[in-house]
Amino acid sequence: MDEIKKALSEADPFASWWPFILAGVVFVIGTVRTYMGGQPCPNGNTIPDRVIVVTGAAGGIGREVCRELARRKAGCLVLACRDTEQGDALRELLRREAPDCTCEVQVLDLRSFDSVRRFVRQVQTLHPTVDALVNCAGVIFQPGGRTADGYEPHLQCNFLSHFLLTQLLRPQLLRSQHGGRVVNVSAHGYTAAKIADREDPLNVRQLATSGRDAFAHSKLAIVLASRVLARRLKAEGHQTTVNCCSPGLVRGTGHLRHSPIMKALFAKVLTFPWMWLFMKSPAQGAHTIVRLVTDPALASCNGDFFNDCERVEVSELAKDDELAERLYQASLSAVGLCETMAKEHTKGKKE
Numbered sequence: 001m002d003e004i005k006k007a008l009s010e011a012d013p014f015a016s017w018w019p020f021i022l023a024g025v026v027f028v029i030g031t032v033r034t035y036m037g038g039q040p041c042p043n044g045n046t047i048p049d050r051v052i053v054v055t056g057a058a059g060g061i062g063r064e065v066c067r068e069l070a071r072r073k074a075g076c077l078v079l080a081c082r083d084t085e086q087g088d089a090l091r092e093l094l095r096r097e098a099p100d101c102t103c104e105v106q107v108l109d110l111r112s113f114d115s116v117r118r119f120v121r122q123v124q125t126l127h128p129t130v131d132a133l134v135n136c137a138g139v140i141f142q143p144g145g146r147t148a149d150g151y152e153p154h155l156q157c158n159f160l161s162h163f164l165l166t167q168l169l170r171p172q173l174l175r176s177q178h179g180g181r182v183v184n185v186s187a188h189g190y191t192a193a194k195i196a197d198r199e200d201p202l203n204v205r206q207l208a209t210s211g212r213d214a215f216a217h218s219k220l221a222i223v224l225a226s227r228v229l230a231r232r233l234k235a236e237g238h239q240t241t242v243n244c245c246s247p248g249l250v251r252g253t254g255h256l257r258h259s260p261i262m263k264a265l266f267a268k269v270l271t272f273p274w275m276w277l278f279m280k281s282p283a284q285g286a287h288t289i290v291r292l293v294t295d296p297a298l299a300s301c302n303g304d305f306f307n308d309c310e311r312v313e314v315s316e317l318a319k320d321d322e323l324a325e326r327l328y329q330a331s332l333s334a335v336g337l338c339e340t341m342a343k344e345h346t347k348g349k350k351e
């Protein structure tokens, strides 16, 4: 030990370039990680008494959204989960981290419209008002086939079921004294989406599509339909807002669990350093969603797309209002609603 101490005290750090090289490498890695982590949520305000519904609550990003909202003193979080065991584990964690926040676990399987309707009935029974709805659940590289309702799985899980959920919860959202906010989680990948036939904006007549293409299309559908709903609510004089966001590229979640490449151990090992360096953590991925739910400065922000906590322009295809209208109408009929039904439903429940 004495020898080591002596050697260290006599060591001359300027005798070699290595300490400088090492410090440079650490600095570059730190800078890259900070930059890739994105901008943190700029506000830290609390949201007491608010009732917030989060889908995909037990997943990587959804879980961090719930933890942050609970820390910010949300009144009640409705944790929409497919697997109640995961939901119960999250509720237990939140009970320890934020004892003042009430958490409810409710079953929701987005592969089934019946499950969405059952979930909505539960929420409506317990909560006359919902202050925010975070549509965070999502899948990619799902095995092909059709859901029991007859739709491509990405389209139904990522988009159609959330669309139905939002339409059915409209009365509760409109009652919110804080305006009511819908936050739809999309992805950068929406820019790669293609709609070959404008008469078929949901691509239901498209036969073979890869998981990646189906994911991109479902995320574009989210952006298009959100813009239409935002316009509709504004035109009807409501305060409720609808915005979309991308969480960025986030490591350490279950998102790629069905990816054929990422199932291989060698791919996991090879990509780990790159993911660690260039991708966000789930908590960093949650920042934009948390800002959209909590920031009072965004109370009148409607129909926009956010990335890294900032509003960004959407692609030309996502700005196509005529296509968006077609897609919105096709989505209403796909989930068994029509414009007047959605409106009447809203009016009836408001009175």
Ligand SMILES: NC(=O)c1ccc[n+]([C@@H]2O[C@H](COP(=O)([O-])OP(=O)(O)OC[C@H]3O[C@@H](n4cnc5c(N)ncnc54)[C@H](OP(=O)(O)O)[C@@H]3O)[C@@H](O)[C@H]2O)c1
Residues within 6 Å of the ligand: 055, 056, 057, 058, 059, 060, 061, 062, 081, 082, 083, 108, 109, 110, 111, 136, 137, 138, 139, 157, 185, 186, 187, 188, 246, 247, 248, 249, 250, 251, 253, 254, 255, 256
């Ligand atoms: N991670 C990324 O890099 C990334 C990039 C862009 C966009 N996103 C989007 O961010 C959101 C969250 O993704 P994540 O990375 O946190 O992925 P994740 O860990 O896989 O979380 C997804 C959540 O969705 C739930 N879910 C999946 N299928 C469902 C169904 N049929 N019914 C109800 N819930 C279902 C999952 O529940 P189960 O555990 O029960 O399946 C899970 O809780 C998704 O919309 C995703 O598309 C992620």
